[in-house]
Amino acid sequence: MYVPVRVYSEENAVLNHSHELAVFGRKALIVTGKVSSRKNGSLDDVISALKMHGREFTVFDKTEENPCVGTAVMCARQGIEEGADFVIGVGGGSPLDTAKAAAFLMKHPKNGKELLYQTGDDSHFPLVLVPTTCGTGSEVTQYSVLLREELKVKKSILHSVFAGLALIDGRYLKSAPLTIIRNTALDSFCHLVESRINKRADSYSRMFVDSGLLLWGKNRSALESGTDDPAVYQSLMDASAMAGMAIAQTSTTVPHGLSYYLTINMGIPHGKAVGYFIAGYLSAAHESEREYILKKAGFSSLDDFQEFYLRICGKTEVSRELLSAASEGMLKNPQKLSPVPFEIDRDVMEKMVFFTSNHIN
Ligand SMILES: [Fe+2]
Known part of the structure; x- marks a missing residue:
């Protein structure tokens, strides 16, 4: 059994553990969807937690349902261009899985997206995950399931990408x-x-x-x-x-x-x-x-x-x-x-x- 994720499950988990989130890096790439994380308060909580500790951030909010490899590539590109040194995924399985793939791609910027589906070095940028739905469990797994557009198949990338920290707050389900x-x-x-x-x-x-x-x-x-x-x-x-x-x-x-x-x-x-x-x-x-x-x-x-x-x-x-x-x-x-x-x-x-x-x- 290997689940190397520090997990806090409680009301206000993000703000309660803001100091632990802040030590992950200097500038965060926040990966989320288009709407729900703004509605349920999770994005605001993450931004407040970062500001509280003087951390910078850039938001990638173009994750679609059933995200494709191209989205993860676009997301990683934004992170690299903005000089982010850690990744925070906020939302349901789609943003969380995209965040994992982006954290991996950002660590291997000279390689192409093909690397996602080749076994080898699993190293990735530090990662924090904040789930807002109650199904994927992605915040504690190593899997990142993406749609491979050219093959029309959904498949987990071949790298193990665990978050270092998962912050679970049931309040985010309230507006779902x-x-x-x-x-x-x-x-x-x-x-x-x-x-x-x-x-x-x-x-x-x-x-x-x-x-x-x-x-x-x-x-x-x-x-x-x-x-x-x-x-x-x-x-x-x-x-x-x-x-x-x-x-x-x-x-x-x-x-x-x-x-x-x-x-x-x-x-x-x-x-x-x-x-x-x-x-x-x-x-x-x-x-x-x-x-x-x-x-x-x-x-x-x-x-x-x-x-x-x-x-x-x-x-x-x-x-x-x-x-x-x-x-x-x-x-x-x-x-x-x-x-x-x-x-x-x-x-x-x-x-x-x-x-x-x-x-x-
Ligand atoms: Fe599933």
């Missing part, structure tokens, strides 16, 4: 639309499931999965009804970070690999897309594992989970052609297949892929 909270919380549930049903799981990753599932299950009713309770927001963010620590050890598996087909071809948000395949994965897993996970998250059966998914995400129509293409593609994806602890042949893959389509649509 309920659909964002639902989609991202589903992502964290899928991280927990894929990490538990995983060859690389060990006692430590299972410890994070167990705590994450309990916390997620205790607070999941808020995904149906919404909530004003700050403790619930903090808990959903904690469950997401615990899920992140678990996949930092195990990586994700087939449902994540399949989800990218729905996201790239249909624009379905990440959490909803992974959630579409997670019941199929659970159905194919060993019964004891399936029952264990469902019980910990407070579901009485797989049907109970499916109904929950349908209530919070609605019906999703996916063409048989796309599902078949996803199934075929995944059979040729050793990266996502290798951590799966059960045998997957074409028949098992198709049952998993078509499970939701056959059961709830």
Whole structure:
């Protein structure tokens, strides 16, 4: 287990730990999205924390949803031109993953973007991450998933980029639309499931999965009804970070690999897309594992989970052609297949892929 990130999870985490943030460098490249970090107060908090300690900053706010390699390159270029010597990612998974790739590229300015997908030196600029959604867990993982435009695939860069500091404040979820909270919380549930049903799981990753599932299950009713309770927001963010620590050890598996087909071809948000395949994965897993996970998250059966998914995400129509293409593609994806602890042949893959389509649509 290796998760070398100092984590603070509390109300006002950014301002409370401004001195720790400030020691990361002299001038920060702040990487964020176009709107939400201005609305939820996270960007203001980061800027106040930097000003408090006389640090300079430049803001890159052009991160799109499902960021592409080109965005990370543009972001790193701004950081280099502005003379930034550390990076702060603020927002959901997209800005956080872009910040990681930019921190890596800024450290290797003479090389091109090709270096992202070549193994080797993982060194990167110092990095601080401030999440504002409750799904990606990116603030504690080494992964940076980017869209490779030329190949039309979403793929993690081949370098391990951990932040040195993660500041988690549930208040930033308060202004998020309920659909964002639902989609991202589903992502964290899928991280927990894929990490538990995983060859690389060990006692430590299972410890994070167990705590994450309990916390997620205790607070999941808020995904149906919404909530004003700050403790619930903090808990959903904690469950997401615990899920992140678990996949930092195990990586994700087939449902994540399949989800990218729905996201790239249909624009379905990440959490909803992974959630579409997670019941199929659970159905194919060993019964004891399936029952264990469902019980910990407070579901009485797989049907109970499916109904929950349908209530919070609605019906999703996916063409048989796309599902078949996803199934075929995944059979040729050793990266996502290798951590799966059960045998997957074409028949098992198709049952998993078509499970939701056959059961709830
Ligand atoms: Fe995910």
